[in-house]
Amino acid sequence: MSEKKVSTPLLDELEKGRWPSFVKEIKKESQRPAIKDLLGVLERSYTEHIGHWKHGGIVGVLGYGGGVIGRYSDLQEEFPAVASFHTMRINQPAGWFYTSDVLRKLCDIWDKRGSGLFNFHGSTGDIIFLGTTTDQLEPTFADLAAAGFDLGGSGSDMRTPSCCVGPARCEWACYDTLNACYDITQSFQDELHRPAFPYKYKFKFAGCPNDCVASVARADCSVIGTWKDDIQIDQAAVQAYSKDGVDIQKHVCDLCPTDCMSWDGSKLKIENSECVKCMHCINVMTKALKPGKERGATILIGSKAPIIGGALLSSVFVPFIEMQAPYSDLKELTEAIWDLWGEHGKNRERVGEFIQRIGLGNFLEQIGLEPIPEMITHPRSNPYIFFEEELGGDKGGAE
Amino acid sequence: MMATAERTTDIGPPHYEKFLPPIIKKNYGKWAYHEILKPGVMVHVSESRDKVYTVRASTPRLVAIATIRSFADLADKYCGGHLRFTSRNNVEFLLTDESKIEPLKKELQTLGYPVGGMGNSISAIVHTQGWVHCHSAATDASGVVKSIMDELFPHFVEQKLPGKLRVAFACCLNMCGAVHCSDIAVLGVHTRAPKVNHEELPRVCEVPTTVASCPTGAIRPTTVGGKQSVEVIEEQCMYCGNCYTVCPSMQINNAKTDGISIWVGGKVSNARHEPMFSKLAVPYLPNNPPRWPEVVKAVANIVDVYAKNARKYERMGEWIERIGWPRFFKLAGIPFTKYHIDDFTHAGETYKRSAQIKH
Numbered sequence: 001m002s003e004k005k006v007s008t009p010l011l012d013e014l015e016k017g018r019w020p021s022f023v024k025e026i027k028k029e030s031q032r033p034a035i036k037d038l039l040g041v042l043e044r045s046y047t048e049h050i051g052h053w054k055h056g057g058i059v060g061v062l063g064y065g066g067g068v069i070g071r072y073s074d075l076q077e078e079f080p081a082v083a084s085f086h087t088m089r090i091n092q093p094a095g096w097f098y099t100s101d102v103l104r105k106l107c108d109i110w111d112k113r114g115s116g117l118f119n120f121h122g123s124t125g126d127i128i129f130l131g132t133t134t135d136q137l138e139p140t141f142a143d144l145a146a147a148g149f150d151l152g153g154s155g156s157d158m159r160t161p162s163c164c165v166g167p168a169r170c171e172w173a174c175y176d177t178l179n180a181c182y183d184i185t186q187s188f189q190d191e192l193h194r195p196a197f198p199y200k201y202k203f204k205f206a207g208c209p210n211d212c213v214a215s216v217a218r219a220d221c222s223v224i225g226t227w228k229d230d231i232q233i234d235q236a237a238v239q240a241y242s243k244d245g246v247d248i249q250k251h252v253c254d255l256c257p258t259d260c261m262s263w264d265g266s267k268l269k270i271e272n273s274e275c276v277k278c279m280h281c282i283n284v285m286t287k288a289l290k291p292g293k294e295r296g297a298t299i300l301i302g303s304k305a306p307i308i309g310g311a312l313l314s315s316v317f318v319p320f321i322e323m324q325a326p327y328s329d330l331k332e333l334t335e336a337i338w339d340l341w342g343e344h345g346k347n348r349e350r351v352g353e354f355i356q357r358i359g360l361g362n363f364l365e366q367i368g369l370e371p372i373p374e375m376i377t378h379p380r381s382n383p384y385i386f387f388e389e390e391l392g393g394d395k396g397g398a399e
Numbered sequence: 400m401m402a403t404a405e406r407t408t409d410i411g412p413p414h415y416e417k418f419l420p421p422i423i424k425k426n427y428g429k430w431a432y433h434e435i436l437k438p439g440v441m442v443h444v445s446e447s448r449d450k451v452y453t454v455r456a457s458t459p460r461l462v463a464i465a466t467i468r469s470f471a472d473l474a475d476k477y478c479g480g481h482l483r484f485t486s487r488n489n490v491e492f493l494l495t496d497e498s499k500i501e502p503l504k505k506e507l508q509t510l511g512y513p514v515g516g517m518g519n520s521i522s523a524i525v526h527t528q529g530w531v532h533c534h535s536a537a538t539d540a541s542g543v544v545k546s547i548m549d550e551l552f553p554h555f556v557e558q559k560l561p562g563k564l565r566v567a568f569a570c571c572l573n574m575c576g577a578v579h580c581s582d583i584a585v586l587g588v589h590t591r592a593p594k595v596n597h598e599e600l601p602r603v604c605e606v607p608t609t610v611a612s613c614p615t616g617a618i619r620p621t622t623v624g625g626k627q628s629v630e631v632i633e634e635q636c637m638y639c640g641n642c643y644t645v646c647p648s649m650q651i652n653n654a655k656t657d658g659i660s661i662w663v664g665g666k667v668s669n670a671r672h673e674p675m676f677s678k679l680a681v682p683y684l685p686n687n688p689p690r691w692p693e694v695v696k697a698v699a700n701i702v703d704v705y706a707k708n709a710r711k712y713e714r715m716g717e718w719i720e721r722i723g724w725p726r727f728f729k730l731a732g733i734p735f736t737k738y739h740i741d742d743f744t745h746a747g748e749t750y751k752r753s754a755q756i757k758h
Contacts, residue, residue: 010689014542017549020459020511022531022541028463038531045530045539046688050654055534055647063408071532087532091412099418100471100480107464107471116464120484123527123575130461130532145407164486167428168419169443169451169493176428178415189409209669213486216674217580217667224669255671255712280670284712287432305574307641308614310744313580313674347611348645 006030006039010046029116034131037079038115044075059086059134061141065195067151068137084133085115088140089126089152091160091185091192094178095168096121105147113140124202125162125213126152150189156348157195161185163205164212172282173207174225174295175323181205183327188334197338198345198354208291209279215303215314220351221334222300222314223323229292230272231281237288238268252281296322299333302352312352315360319374336367420481422451422495438558439514440500452494454503456512457523457548457555460488461531461541469510477503487523489516513555519562521554521702526568527575529587534647535640536570537587537657538686544568546690547585550699561709561718564702565666572639580665582715583701584677585694589638590656592631593649597623604646612645637743659684659694663701663727664716675716678724680731682738697733704731723757 014023026042029035041052052074059070069087076083090106106127110116115131122128132140141151152160161184164170166177184203185192191201204215207225215222242248248268253261260274261281270281272292282289299321300314321329337351340363345354355363364371373379416424426445433443439455458466470490474482478494485491490512492503504514516522524547527533529540547566554560567578570587578584600609606627610618617635621628629649643651661684665677680701684693701715708730709718719727728735741749 013689014545017545018513018552019545019548019555020457020513021545022459022461023545024511025459025461025463025466028465042530042539046542048654049657049686049688050652051530051533051536053530053532053534053536055644062406071534085532093412093418094415096484096486097415097418097420097423098482098484100474100482102413102418103467103471103474103482107467111464118462118464118467119460120458120462120467120488120490123525123577125486142406145410148410148413150408150410150412162486165483167430168415168423169430169453171430171432171443173428182412182415186411189411192411193409211667211669211674214577214580214667217665218577251711257671276669278669278671280712283670286434290432305569305577305579306572307574307639307644308612311574311579311676313676347608348641 006036006043008039008043011039011043026117032116033081034085034115035117037073037081038085038117038131040079041073041075041082053085059084059137061138061151064151064193066154066157066193069154071131082131085131086134086137088114088129088132088137089122089124089154089160090129090144091150091152092121092125092127092162094163094181094185095165096125097168102147106149109140109143109147113143124152124159126160151193153192153195153200155195156197156199157193157201158188158191158197159200159202160192161203161205162213164207166205166207170207171286172210172225172279172291174227174291175207175223175297176325177205177207177223177225179325180223180323180327180330183325184330184334187326187331191338197342199348199350201338201351209277210283216300217303217311217313218305219303219314220301221337222303223297223330224300225291225295225323226277226298226320227292227295228320229294231270231275231292232290233268233270234288235267238285239266241285241288246284252284255280296320299330301337302350302355304350304352308348309353309356312350312356314352315355316375317369319372333367333369340366418481420451420479420493422449423481423493425449426451435518435558438520438556439504439517441517450495450497452497452500454492454494454500454507454514455485455489455516456492456507456514457489457516458512459541459545460523460526473503473506487516487525489523513552515556518558519560519564520556520558521551521560521564521566523555524548524566524568524585525576525578527570529570533570535573535643535651537589537652538570538659538691539688540568540570540576540587542688543585543659543691543694546692546695547698550695551702554702560702560706562712562714563668564705564715566698573644578662579676580667580674581677582663582665582705583698584662584665585698586660586662588658588660588683589640589651589653590658590683591638591653592617592633592636593640593643593651595629595631596648596650597626597628600628600646600648601626604648609642609646609649612642614639614641618642654686658686659691661694661697661701664714664719666714666716668714671712672714672717672720677716679739680727680733682736701731725757 119128163177163181204219303314567581661681662677
């Protein structure tokens with residue numbers, strides 16, 4: 001192969017500046033023909049203000065329907081080394097912890113099999129192997145399996161679950177997010193690898209209501225840690241914060257959304273029955289306050305980005321659940337949701353959209369959950385109620 | 400071909416415990432409190448008084464093998480061969496020896512990976528693939544993010560903002576970066592209806608699936624030159640690109656008219672205010688690589704106005720809710736247009752229906 005010289009004056013501009021440069025990263029691997037062509041395609045996009053990748057073409061590894069995203073350049077003749085440049089999603093270890101040894105193993109595989117470029121990590125949480133050819137997919141998969149790794153999700157399947165750092169390094173974790181994430185991932189391997197749903201279904205496990213993995217906005221099933229009993233207070237530590245200049249009245253009590261705290265200059269009182277577990281006071285005084293001891297999670301269902309019917313946040317299904325292995329309650333709920341949505345959901349309809357279409361009340365009835373006021377911000381204000389037979393008519397009226 | 404019987408499948412990810420540092424294993428679930436010691440450095444103290452120091456550095460998300468190997472080398476040198484990544488693409492080194500913090504910081508900075516992104520700062524921008532690897536991108540992702548963060552850099556390495564400020568970037572409405580609940584969301588937008596390739600469509604797409612993909616019912620079946628195809632009622636199209644993802648013959652990318660919008664005031668945390676969506680601040684700015692100066696200027700302006708006006712602990716959305724949207728537009732000097740007024744499914748809920756107005 002002749003030595004190809006790539007001129008990238010526009011991209012070179014992005015090597016300057018203080019923030020880490022993705023162009024520098026790409027160029028670190030530029031001894032590879034695919035990277036030379038990737039730079040060529042990208043410089044063209046910067047010149048023409050348009051992308052040069054095509055989707056389509058089903059590629060993958062034997063027996064799996066997900067985990068590989070087929071990607072082709074639309075400038076195949078000019079840049080043949082990226083004519084096909086597929087993405088592989090590799091299921092990350094829960095909490096994104098690694099040893100240097102395992103990282104080097106992943107590097108060795110990708111050095112041999114692909115572009116030499118990664119995302120650590122993709123938006124859903126997977127390790128992204130960015131760009132390889134069709135013939136390398138199966139060998140990469142075999143190498144990964146030998147190293148103890150497997151593919152993540154893509155398409156209409158359960159997507160790779162992810163979680164926050166949890167009890168590994170956070171005192172606010174109200175359940176073991178890493179264990180829950182690992183358990184659910186392992187329990188639903190078939191659903192992860194073989195797309196059989198109307199559309200994607202994501203799990204995100206956040207240890208507390210700060211929601212460091214944005215589960216309420218980004219997961220069809222958002223499992224957000226919470227507690228039922230009293231916030232743990234160390235009054236001496238509260239006083240120390242006050243002495244250090246924290247204005248406890250102004251910056252803690254006055255910012256409490258339920259106004260359930262008071263401070264008399266020496267003692268912080270919390271009316272815990274009014275607390276909604278927002279985390280603000282705990283965030284401000286990390287040494288003095290902690291979530292209570294009776295810990296678990298709130299399960300919310302249905303969030304998604306705009307495509308197709310508009311963006312949604314997840315909504316409450318179970319106000320409090322004990323999150324103990326083997327997570328039978330969560331699995332039972334999940335299977336009931338999948339059964340209903342799997343049968344009646346339309347193509348590319350997320351579960352949140354499906355719930356809006358058939359109505360939350362009907363959805364709950366179908367999966368066998370009792371409606372409770374914690375599930376809504378307010379009851380309906382419109383009088384267009386679809387009454388069912390048992391309410392009015394024959395069975396209604398006075399006894 | 401390898402024999403099918405020999406293939407290992409469905410093993411799932413490796414168990415996380417294999418990769419936890421000894422200090423983490425020992426204190427798993429037994430942490431007592433944490434403190435941010437300085438920008439990008441925090442300490443977690445366990446019930447047994449063990450301490451683990453976290454040093455957080457940014458990465459550009461798109462990283463080379465060489466970079467991961469250099470992180471592995473740093474992990475060997477400073478923390479027994481262990482590291483982790485965060486949900487915002489930062490890398491974290493977990494140390495037990497406090498005296499190693501500064502030397503590690505220096506090495507990271509020399510390699511080009513600045514330390515910061517904790518507390519009331521701007522952490523790394525979560526983002527999508529853009530022109531590097533995506534078919535439906537209305538703009539590049541990495542280039543815009545790099546340009547914005549070069550400008551906002553002081554906010555990553557310092558903690559001088561009133562509250563946390565989370566910036567996210569997505570290169571089209573699919574929002575692989577789920578930017579819709581960020582303090583500032585930068586979003587690539589298409590602004591014209593897709594161009595149907597009638598020659599190709601009958602060969603590569605199913606007409607009913609393509610018709611059904613449209614959330615506004617703007618796509619109808621038609622016949623062109625005796626072949627099955629579809630037509631787009633352009634007034635009904637809001638350029639979501641869902642049809643293009645379903646059918647490659649519905650080209651939505653447009654070099655002349657694709658651009659970038661800016662949204663503000665979203666959050667996912669429950670702290671104080673419940674989670675909120677981001678709302679439209681700037682409907683359209685041009686695609687102007689390699690540095691996107693219009694976008695950088697607009698984002699920096701919003702950060703400045705927030706930094707100057709918000710109260711301590713107030714997130715962008717809480718601040719705007721307190722002062723009201725008319726005042727936000729005035730303070731930020733952003734023109735309000737008809738595009739700011741919602742006209743999708745629940746639009747009516749966003750109209751102001753009271754006489755409570757500041758004059």
